[in-house]
Amino acid sequence: MKPAITFMPEGKTVSVRQGTSVLDAARRAGIPIKTRCGGKMGCLMCKVTQLSVGGLSESGEQERRKLAGLAEQGVRLACQAKVIGDASVEVPEDPLKSAVRRLLAKQAEEDDLW
């Protein structure tokens, strides 16, 4: 049985072959993760936070070095982390999308006051 990975906050889940990178799994799920280096650990733009206990390959020394202290907080490079079991990760929201969401939430809150 193929492992499944869930991408939050969208909550999209996709089943992938074991050993698929989180970046490739995200593409299959239609979750945009920006990159510039094409998965060569050069841009550090593909950071995700592992939410599940297990389910992803252990981070290598080079990945941990690139992430510095972030690795201890569960941050992984999507291009390096491989899906080895059921897993879930948090993908940072696009800043513009995040601003719009906050604005809509504030508007809804104000509407409730009336």
Ligand code: FES
């Ligand atoms: S895609 Fe550039 S570091 Fe992961």
